[in-house]
Amino acid sequence: MKSKTLQIFLSETGDIGRFTYRFFVEAFKPRYEFSELLRQCFYIGYKSLPLVAITAFIMGLVITIQSRPTLVEFGAEGWLPKMVSVSLVREIAPVITALICAGKIGSGIGAELGSMKVTEQIDAMEVSGTNPFKYLIATRVMATTLMIPILGILADAVSLYGGYLGTNIHGVVSWNLYWNQVFDTLTFGDVVPSILKTFFFGFAIGIIGCYKGYNSNKGTEGVGRSANSAVVISSLLVFILDLLAVQITDLMRLT
Template sequence: MKYFEEWKNTFLTEVGEIANFTVRFFREFFKPKQEFFEFLHQCYGIGYKTLPLVGITAFIMGLVLTIQSRPTLIEFGAESLLPSMVSVSLIREISPVITALICAGKIGSGMGAELGAMRVTEQIDAMEVSGTNPFKYLVVTRVMAAVLMLPVLSSLSNAISLYGGYLGVNLHGHVSWSLYWFQVFNALSYGDVVPALIKTFFFGFAIGIIGCYKGYHSKKGTEGVGRSATSAVIVASLSVFIIDLIAVQISDLLGLT
């Protein structure tokens, strides 16, 4: 019971600190003089350098989902519905969430480790002494880059995974290129595409905020840097699932599912 109370107090304290960190982010974001070139640099690091990993994962994901779904549909004589089923599954849920989890692992840990190393080596303190706003330069740019790049990566992941699905459909049969894409787009609707795209902005924001928070408040030297990177991945991944659950509930209430 004592352990549970300590865990609860620690959890509630951290939630409050993250909320305070988020409020500070919005306050700093609306202040003048945006760090535009640092923002572009972070977009390059988050978007372009993460694309190969996201692309390979998306391709395998679409291919495997198609191959695994075929036997079940054949049992019900519905093999012709395979492109439609795969497209809805990938666009609605699988592709955005898997992309966000990959980014939580790569981007979240990178932010936590990088800012944590800057904190323990007193580089952030030196920036404050020199008159630079380290929060705006280090945190705001990274969070905004994550918010912008997650939807882009998710959209590319959708396209690549659907192409993997096309190859999967043709491994044990033959569906023409035009027929496959006709069935894919015919199965998708506004309620499939738009909510899935909107929630990726929130995925990016959560990953950026948590990664930066963990690194910005890193302690205990190099050991703290490792802990910051690890906890950033865990908390960001959990946040992705929570946001996804909330998004699904909202979509259901609005009748978009």
């Protein structure tokens, strides 16, 4: 029983590897589907913006409010903007953005491609002389890889603004003082690795959503399963990639 599970796991990992390889082969070969890429960037980036912004704002506010009592206890209340900015920019904003996108975009791609597969729309595309992998997969994976870092930067900014409001609920910190402290604290080693890892988060969310949708079967039940497993696997991958990113940053002494 265990060996069968392991076999399924290894076989699926191999299939995802082949799917990723095919993405690299197809994505950089002409003909390029620019209009579809732009359309996907609009749906993936612009349409996810409000959700990411609201979540990031709440996270910034909540982290600040919850960190305050501990710092007050040690007489280090003045360190609140510094501490909050590092934790938000390095970890919370990129990971929360990726998880929100894994839920919203990963499931959307999985369900959309899955339903296209079971209703023969992907076959129809192929018989009309369009490479469905290039048109549907390459564009979506590129769009998630490009848009999630932009959403992550936006989430950084909005969560820091939430942190500013959180700081001012019980204390008084001027707008200038707050942002001076934030920018004095943040270094190259905080900002760049955190942005870089969001590219990998975006790629993982796109490739898993597309893989699950494109290989969907068993009718409408399969569509639901594709969407569900796209979210589960891409969320798990976000945490694994985050762990790897932290280790690499630590090894490079950027922490």
